Amino acid sequence: MLQILELTRDNIICTKADGNLTELDMEKIHPLIHNILKTGKKVRWYFEMENFTGWSIEGLWADAKMDLSHAKDYEKIAMVGEKKWQDWITQFMKPFTNAEIRYFDRNEKESARQWIGQ
Template sequence: MLQITDIKSENVVATIASGKLSQHDLEKIHPLIHSILEKGLKVRWYFEMNDFQGWHIEGLWKDFTKDVEHEKEYEKIALVGEKKWRKWATQFMKPFCNAEIKYFGPDQKQEAKIWIESN
């Protein structure tokens, strides 16, 4: 499941991933991403993994690649979670290589939120 949370910057998409992600989960954030892009801003994504178990592969990659079309419009990605997900998260976000990607441990959530909103 992908839960959308609230961070007060107009160009930040904040999510918490738990359990297994599906295509439907990523579809939830498309309107938010497009709203940011329509304002002429670059997207910043706070992606927290809490009791995360991976993803249902069927359809997920196809849907995810829609956002890769906007790879140059991603500015920062904060990945927050247990160390065991670091390699997966790095590979998952690899298509967004133009973005500055930073990994934070579970005890660094506040630091990640400050970083994602900072200039």
């Protein structure tokens, strides 16, 4: 499940992923991205993972399509996680976007929020 956090504002999208993400979860984000792009700004995404297990096949495909179609529209992505494979995902994403991407451990949540807002 993907939850939109109250910290979402201006050109910052804040989400929390729990469990397995589906295509419907990814569809929640697309309108937020388009609303930010209409203002002429680039997207900053705070992506927190708690008990995150990955994506369904449809969710992974929807995420990949969205990320590829908006690769130039992201400015910063903060990935906050609790497992080594989540750091690996962050490294894997880097060649596919112009965004600055950083991984933060869960105990660095506040640092990640500050970084995404700078």
